[in-house]
Amino acid sequence: MRISILGIGNEVIKGKTVNTNASFISKELNKLGFDIKSHLVVKDYASEIKSALTYLYSHSDLVITTGGLGPTVDDLTRESIAEFFNEALVVNEEIVNQIESYFKQSGREMPKTNIKQARYPKLAEVIINKNGTAPGMYFEKNNQTIIMLPGPPRELNPMFLDYVIPKLRMSHEPSTVSKLYRTMGIGESHAEEMLEPLYKKFLNVEIAPYASVGSIDFILTVDKSVVGYENELNKASQEFENIMTDFIIGDQSKFINEHVVDLLKNKGLTLGIAESCTGGLLSSMIVDVPGSSSALLESCITYSNEAKVLRLSVKEETLNVYGAVSKETAEEMSKGITQLLNTDVGLSVTGIAGPTGGTKEKPVGLVYMAITIHGNTDVYKYNFKGSRKKIRTQAALTLLHTLYKKLKEIKL
């Protein structure tokens, strides 16, 4: 089953809104092994919608439309789709009642214009919208299927997950099986080199890397037309896990900050953080996780040398002799924060985020970080590349990943 997604509306075309609906729908369908062919966005004009549908059905069996279902005269999606399928629109009284009761819930009366939103082709299946006034629809004719959904993600997402996914799973078997991995601590080209034997050995397995700053997700996929496809996927996954064992942090359901907070809480460990160049980013990643307050007692962003001395008891001599960005300072910062707060774990990071401030000996991107656990401190040195923002993000994520590996080793 070949699927395309058609966004309708001016906001995306004008660059006001990013087309997150298309990526949300694609990601969910891709996980289930459906084949996405294209994403298209056009403005809300009848002729453009109709020629878009003609183009999309030239390579798709199902088109999912998003947006253009408002009550105003500008919203022409419903009419254009009906014309494309050569169907009349009929007012569905049940839907009129639903829209009316939606308005009542928020203490308003339904404006007459909203009746428009209850007009559907006679044989269309209506998709209920619990979070707005525009219901969706499922309609099929001449082997061309259309699913029409409203634009706002808070309306679209539950309709897609609660109705569209079960509907598609029931009527259309996905054509592939997949397995998902999230990895950290390895670059894309390095990973490709390590995985090359796997590419050659499992010609029927697609191994697709999805790189973000600091992490790479891998999706291993086998088409169900392959004889013994499940066995093939299991064998490839097993070898993938063996090769990438040092880098896999789980599937794609959790980010590294969630793993770290889980481990701290499960092992009953308290945390203190001393940040310099990351300037609060590392702490903010921890605080992003609900309930992190039971682990993170306090963070000190000691951007200046004075703060490092006063707050973290870094020795002035250390700063004078080795500098603020050094192995020695990182070590004293990490020890200093655990002593100041009396925590089990202390983290520190100090570096040169740029764009200025670099020298030949200490270039932009040089970052030292340290981890103290129950009095023992390890220091790590990195040379990151990229913008100020990217260097800081990489530093924070790398430190979280290193802490994750150390915490996993700790016996309860």
Next chain:
Amino acid sequence: MRISILGIGNEVIKGKTVNTNASFISKELNKLGFDIKSHLVVKDYASEIKSALTYLYSHSDLVITTGGLGPTVDDLTRESIAEFFNEALVVNEEIVNQIESYFKQSGREMPKTNIKQARYPKLAEVIINKNGTAPGMYFEKNNQTIIMLPGPPRELNPMFLDYVIPKLRMSHEPSTVSKLYRTMGIGESHAEEMLEPLYKKFLNVEIAPYASVGSIDFILTVDKSVVGYENELNKASQEFENIMTDFIIGDQSKFINEHVVDLLKNKGLTLGIAESCTGGLLSSMIVDVPGSSSALLESCITYSNEAKVLRLSVKEETLNVYGAVSKETAEEMSKGITQLLNTDVGLSVTGIAGPTGGTKEKPVGLVYMAITIHGNTDVYKYNFKGSRKKIRTQAALTLLHTLYKKLKEIKL
């Protein structure tokens, strides 16, 4: 001039990457008054790329492609475009040299496969890529123009701004004039109400809001076909500025954190920050600005009550009587950080970011923030809505905006 944008590659189709290239390009072109017709994304297959081009040129004069320019056999964009235009690809020696020198800069040798990236139609204009190995191109034949750009935003964005925009401005007169404003501290529907008289008075002026978390950009646009269009834009802009005077923070060239750091540095003021629910996010926004170290001396992320007492000298009685999320605690935190660090300015923020921890009296989203300047403290109370992340982001941005307004008032 009708423009469409064609994204090529599996990442977007599979939902791993959001198509920010299309919105970036559209926003920039829209500002200049160009007419965007559609966004399309297809996979990296020759037949799909060619039928996509046929469809797009049915309603566009210019197609801008993004992505698919890598050195591997999978990257077929170059070949498919050449076939579509019925042109041969020729190795451009100058480009080979450029790619070689790009590799040399990072101490590597150019793999043979990268020669592929130097193959162009003979009459194509090459667009230099300073941040990667894949140059772009500009090519025109039979009134069909194509601009080919690489996918990674850090490569695409400067190529687009430095080459494509000037090129289009030179060869194609935009059909509109515009003026840009960035506003903060006002919601979209509230702004719409305030601007309603303007909508009615200036029927020829399009006033388009672009909302992000914490800020709204406005673009005022007049078509050049309107008699006296410049005068019309000036009059509308003047009235827009009068209505929105409390909310405008400038044009779209700077974010609020940059404005705040500029003001602190220009007025020679030092800053200390005490964060609770924002957990480092506020400090990180300040540290995002290069050179912020001369203003921000230190931040304390006092997530626990103990930290608030020990570090910021918040009274235990205050915490017991009013709670950690209260006007009184925010005030003592802000005063405490200025006294601890002896800074001119102190900021504090304490609130309930959720998703749990809210009560009827203190619901999720309740945030108190305080600003101390030279000993005088003001406290602000907000009820933010949305996810944990959104509440924290709104809190940090709102505090920066409030500080911005106060700093502007301070005489040197």
